[in-house]
Amino acid sequence: MKQRAEPEAGVLYLVGTPIGHLGDLSPRARALLVAVDTIACEDTRHSGQLLTALGSKARRCSFHQHNTHGRVPQLLSELSNGHSVAVISDAGLPGISDPGEELVAAARQAGHSVICIPGPCAATTALVSSGLPSNRFCFEGFLPARGRERRERLTTVVEEQRTTVLYEAPHRLVKLLEELRELCGDERALQVTRELTKRHEQQVGPTVIAALSHFREHSPQGEFTLVLGGAPQQQEALMSDDQCRQRLATLIDQGMKPSDAAKDLARSAGRSRRELYALMHVEEKEAD
DSSP: OOOOOOSSSTTTEEBBBBSSSGGGGGHHHHHHHHOOOOEEEEEHHHHHHHHHHTTTEEEEEOTTTTHHHHHHHHHHHHHHHTTTTTEEEEEBBBBSTHHHHHHHHHHHHHTOOOOOOOOOOOHHHHHHSSOOOOOSEEHHHHHSSSHHHHHHHHOOOOOOOOEEEEEEGGGGGHHHHHHHHHOOSSSSSSSEEESSTTTTTTTSBBBBBHHHHHHHOOOOOOEEEEEEOOOOOOOOOOOOOOHHHHHHHHHTTTOHHHHHOOOOHHHHHHSSSSHHHHHHHHHHHHOO
């Protein structure tokens, strides 16, 4: 099937760039970064090295969390004037934990096409190599740096039964590991990764205490991706026969039919409706 020529006028492209190994840049991404009109970079100096090596002559502009308010209208104007615009981050897939998300929403609202040219992503790379369940997972990105909001988000994270992926800066990593130990104990499954796809790729685990012990002895360097195992599923305590009979009697006294009372209680008692209904008949026979 013949592919359409890229880039197209007035289209916003999200382009995945390597998170470490330069060989992970796809041929499609290479071709587009050379041919596109404008490239919005998280850091023009950092990305400039990659773009210069590719031979890209596209106009470059910075696009980061501190200039989003002014830059989004400028980039939308370029799209409206028929220019093609590519967005790249320092590493990985833009739009995840960066202002690319806001630009995409604004571009779609303005009626512009948005196309993602997929590439490496630290979150999914760490997840699939962690050995932890990946069929269902949550992505939290960077937590709030401090205060009540951070504590509330952490509490939600440690209670989550799905695998959770987080990002953390090196100067806050040990603090985060200490907080995780306090909230979910020593033995919760955890893999802490850095330098993914590079020569000195590192994955530290397999538990919270193991990772904390390691980074207390080895000063954290670089950005980190953490993959936290889900909270163990809580077993509901079964109500005893006597507790069930008392609750059934209360529901019937309140006007419920016996069958409806058994059905209602089954939702919270951890017992089947048939089992509860049988308890009432046992009680009636004992009374006779």
